[in-house]
Amino acid sequence: MNSAQTFHDRVVAATPGGDLLDQCLQCGTCSGSCPSAADMDYTPRKIFAMIKAGLEDEVLSSNTPWFCVSCYMCMARCPQQIPVTDFMYTLKQMAIQANHYEQRA
Numbered sequence: 001m002n003s004a005q006t007f008h009d010r011v012v013a014a015t016p017g018g019d020l021l022d023q024c025l026q027c028g029t030c031s032g033s034c035p036s037a038a039d040m041d042y043t044p045r046k047i048f049a050m051i052k053a054g055l056e057d058e059v060l061s062s063n064t065p066w067f068c069v070s071c072y073m074c075m076a077r078c079p080q081q082i083p084v085t086d087f088m089y090t091l092k093q094m095a096i097q098a099n100h101y102e103q104r105a
Helices: 007-014 018-023 029-033 044-052 056-061 073-077 084-097
Strands: none
Touching: 007 018, 007 044, 007 084, 018 044, 018 084, 029 044, 029 073, 044 056, 044 084, 056 084, 073 084
C-alpha cells in the first residue's frame, strides 16, 4: 500500500467499479431505497460524502456497512450505476483490518 494514498483512493482501489464513486450525485436515491437506512449511523449517501472528505475513522467505525442487507435496491435504482453494495463489502473488510470491528457473542 502506498502511504501517499488517501482513504478515498484506497476505498476506490479496493472496490470493483470503485472509480464510479466520483460520479455520485449525492441525490439520495440509494439511501431512500435502503430498507435498513433507519438503523444506520449514516446513510449510504452520507458515507460516500464522508469517504470523499477523508473521514476514515468515522466511516470504519460506523454500523452502516454492517446493516447493509445486500438487497441491491440501491444499485438497481442509482442513476449513476454506483456499486453501493460492493462499497459496503469493501468497508467491512477495511473495518476488520483496521480493528474497528468487535466480534460479538
